[in-house]
Amino acid sequence: MRRRPRTPPSPLPQRSGVDPVRVRLPFDGGWATVREHLVARLAAGDGVIDGMLEAGHVVGADGRPVAPDAAYVPGMYVWFHRALPDEPRVPYPVDVVYRDEHVVVADKPHFLATTPRGSHVAETALARLRRDLGIPTLTAAHRLDRLTAGLVLFTVRPEERGAYQSLFRDRRVTKEYEAVAPYDPEAALPRTVRSRIVKERGVMTAREVPGEPNAVSLIELLEHRAGLGRYRLLPYTGQTHQLRVHMNALGLPIIGDPLYPVVAAPAPAGDFRRPLQLLARVLEFTDPVTGRAHRFVSERVLEAWSSYEAWAG
Numbered sequence: 001m002r003r004r005p006r007t008p009p010s011p012l013p014q015r016s017g018v019d020p021v022r023v024r025l026p027f028d029g030g031w032a033t034v035r036e037h038l039v040a041r042l043a044a045g046d047g048v049i050d051g052m053l054e055a056g057h058v059v060g061a062d063g064r065p066v067a068p069d070a071a072y073v074p075g076m077y078v079w080f081h082r083a084l085p086d087e088p089r090v091p092y093p094v095d096v097v098y099r100d101e102h103v104v105v106a107d108k109p110h111f112l113a114t115t116p117r118g119s120h121v122a123e124t125a126l127a128r129l130r131r132d133l134g135i136p137t138l139t140a141a142h143r144l145d146r147l148t149a150g151l152v153l154f155t156v157r158p159e160e161r162g163a164y165q166s167l168f169r170d171r172r173v174t175k176e177y178e179a180v181a182p183y184d185p186e187a188a189l190p191r192t193v194r195s196r197i198v199k200e201r202g203v204m205t206a207r208e209v210p211g212e213p214n215a216v217s218l219i220e221l222l223e224h225r226a227g228l229g230r231y232r233l234l235p236y237t238g239q240t241h242q243l244r245v246h247m248n249a250l251g252l253p254i255i256g257d258p259l260y261p262v263v264a265a266p267a268p269a270g271d272f273r274r275p276l277q278l279l280a281r282v283l284e285f286t287d288p289v290t291g292r293a294h295r296f297v298s299e300r301v302l303e304a305w306s307s308y309e310a311w312a313g
Contacts, residue, residue, distance in 0.1 A: 011063035012079050014136050017127030018116055020079045027074040034058075034070045034078060052080055087123040088270040094125050096133070097151070097296055102289050103164065104129060104138065104154040107298050110275035114143040114152055125152060142168045145241070147258075150177070150280025150298050163288040168238065176234055176282035177243055180304040181252040183221075183229035190220040193249065199240040205259050206241040208249060215239040217246045228255070230305050232281075243278065254278050255304045277304045 012020040023038070031037040038049045038058070052058050056065035058080045066078055092109035099105070106125060113120035116127060130138050141153040141164040155161045167173045194213040199206040218234040229252070233243050241260075247253060248260040255277040258264040267274075279302055284295040 008061040008077060010079055011059055011061060012081065014130065015081050016084060016122040017130035017136075018081075018084070018121055020081050023078050023080075025072060025074055025076045025078070029072075029074075031072045033072055034066050034076070035068055037072060038078075057081065082121075084122050085119050087120065090123055091272065094128050094132075095299075096129070097298075098294070099133075100290075102156055102160060102287070103141075104133065104135070104156065105283065105294075105296050106152050106154060107300060108144060108149055108152050108280075109300075110147060110149045111272050113146040115140050120146065126154070129154060141165050142173075144280055145276075145278075147256075147276040148278045148280060149275070149300055151283040151296055152280070153283065153285075160289055167285050167288060171236070171238075172285060174234075174282065174284040175280065176232060176284075178222075178279045178281045178302060179231045179233055179243070179247060179254045180228055180277035180302050181231060181247055181254050183224040183227055184251060187221070187250060187252060189231075190218060191250070193217045193219060193246040195246070195249065197239040197242060197245055204263060206239065206245050208245060215242045215246070217243055219246065219250065219252075228304065230302075244276075275303065277302045 010020055010022065014020070023041070025034065025037055029037065031040070035049060035053055042049065050068065053066060053068040058066045058078050060066055061077050090109065090112045092112070094109065094112065095107040097105050097107050106129060108114065108125045113124045114126060116124050121127065126138065126140055130136055135156060137158055138154050138156060139158070139161055141155050141161070144150060144152055153164060155164045194216050195208045196211040196213055197206050197215040198209050214237060216236040218236070220232040222230045222232050224230070231247070231252070235242055244254055244257055244260050253261050256274045257276055258267070279298060279300055281298050282295065286293050
């Protein structure tokens, strides 16, 4: 069996905690130069690729700049840094609740993406932690939605990354969430919700469809007051927006949710006034490298419960 060639290490350092972009030139294609391929492949404005090449910002595996007229070589790797987008600063800290030589467990605030994606690049939990902790190899073992606060597990050593990611893939992690939503005395809780959820690319919302269930959540009411309930949510599967979809299906949409039950107009950039009232409260697992049993609990408090008078108004 033919082995796939090993990917060479990046010759460029991270910038603001963000990795450089790596591009491997395809083995098939009719491009004559590296420039032609990059122009065709990347969604960049007129002259952007030419400017990067002329400035020496695109490099090969040896770290040397790729010439503007460099010939196309199938299988060649090139690296470069994209210009960072103008991102509003999320004015809340990422709290480190645990750290050892293998993992970092962080308590992420609302509105901060877990990893670079789309228009959220340097203003992400991963980029911040890499900068603040000085760990360029740090990687997220899983992700929380940008609007969801709470506990996230990061790995320190690249060679151990797969072992920790497999915890989530194989459902060997106990995750417990907390949410604030309307209180309905007629809702039969606790209840295990089972449904089939699909999330189509390019569509903001996920939806339930007929078919074999792929999403299972236990919903419990912890307490209620002033028309609001505080709920404990235990997802047994990990479909996109699973808890938000299941709460909405019960007629209990989570307070502050801009997608369920209806898609709201986007909040202005830098508007952090009404976060989604969903918190990843507990993360529990046995460390696959050290064998230690871990249980972490977020110290964050959902605003709609601590200041329910203001949210009810």
